[in-house]
Amino acid sequence: MNFVTFHTDSDPTPRLGAVVDGAIVTLPGDMVALCSRGAAGFVAAAKEAAAAPATARIPLDAARLLPVVPRPGKIICLGLNYADHAAEGGNQRPDYPSFFLRGASSLVAHGAAIQRPRVSSHLDFEAELAVVIGRTSRHLSEADALEAVAGYTCFNDATLRDYQRRTAQWTIGKNFDATGALGPWLVPASDLPPGAAGLKIESRLNGTVMQSSNTARMLFPVAETLCLLTEAVTLEPGDVIVMGTPAGVGYARKPPVWMKAGDTIEIEIEGIGVLSNPVENEAQP
Structure with missing residues (x-):
């Protein structure tokens, strides 16, 4: 499963998301926090995203992707x-x-x-x-x-x-x-x-x-x-x-x-x- 940073036209706040069947499921935290949790963190995030109901999914074309890490330290x-x-x-x-x-x-x-x-x-x-x-x-x-x-x-x-x-x-x-x-x-x-x-x-x-x-x-x-x-x-x-x-x-x-x-x-x-x-x-x- 792949992971994105995104926002929507109605909510400019950067969000962490997982890409599931051509849509985005919003996850808690941000990309840096997810990366710091290691392989186990990605597995847990993927399970959470896969279990989300269809109503929680945002079509990819309705989201605006941001740089994967919007402001890297280096x-x-x-x-x-x-x-x-x-x-x-x-x-x-x-x-x-x-x-x-x-x-x-x-x-x-x-x-x-x-x-x-x-x-x-x-x-x-x-x-x-x-x-x-x-x-x-x-x-x-x-x-x-x-x-x-x-x-x-x-x-x-x-x-x-x-x-x-x-x-x-x-x-x-x-x-x-x-x-x-x-x-x-x-x-x-x-x-x-x-x-x-x-x-x-x-x-x-x-x-x-x-x-x-x-x-x-x-x-x-x-x-x-x-x-x-x-x-x-x-x-x-x-x-x-x-x-x-x-x-x-x-x-x-x-x-x-x-x-x-x-x-x-x-x-x-x-x-x-x-x-x-x-x-x-x-x-x-």
């Missing part, structure tokens, strides 16, 4: 985590992950518009696996790293390439408002292969496949990444780790392909689902 991203993507940008295979941070204000939900800002037209797409943390963790080992994972979802690390290239640090190009799509839902870790390995990952722009790869090709898999991060950082429930993108991004094409208003970009990961977003221009003042 969003830590990896660059150059697929060898083919590193190569298409003229970069060497890294010996250590290129970590960078995103802010929560850059997030956008499934179905909501990714914004092309007023100041740039170089808006690129990046299909990525996102890991949601469920346990406070420091100094993880390969043997226990995956126990810290609550579940997985899709991420589109939409990037303003000209701003990314303005400095040696990628932060500014990766943090424009409404460019980091996260969703549509959380899939518990127990429902996927360990480390979400061996899953097809794809991006489609207006129905055309742009990226197609497999999470088995990540240079730094989930467990190794969590070990490296927790050498330095305490991970906490609700933190999101974004695992990098494969080859096929827009800037590496000739001519480059940039997302523009009117486009639809989809990220699909096997066993998780499809994250879909229209693209709109940022509103003028």
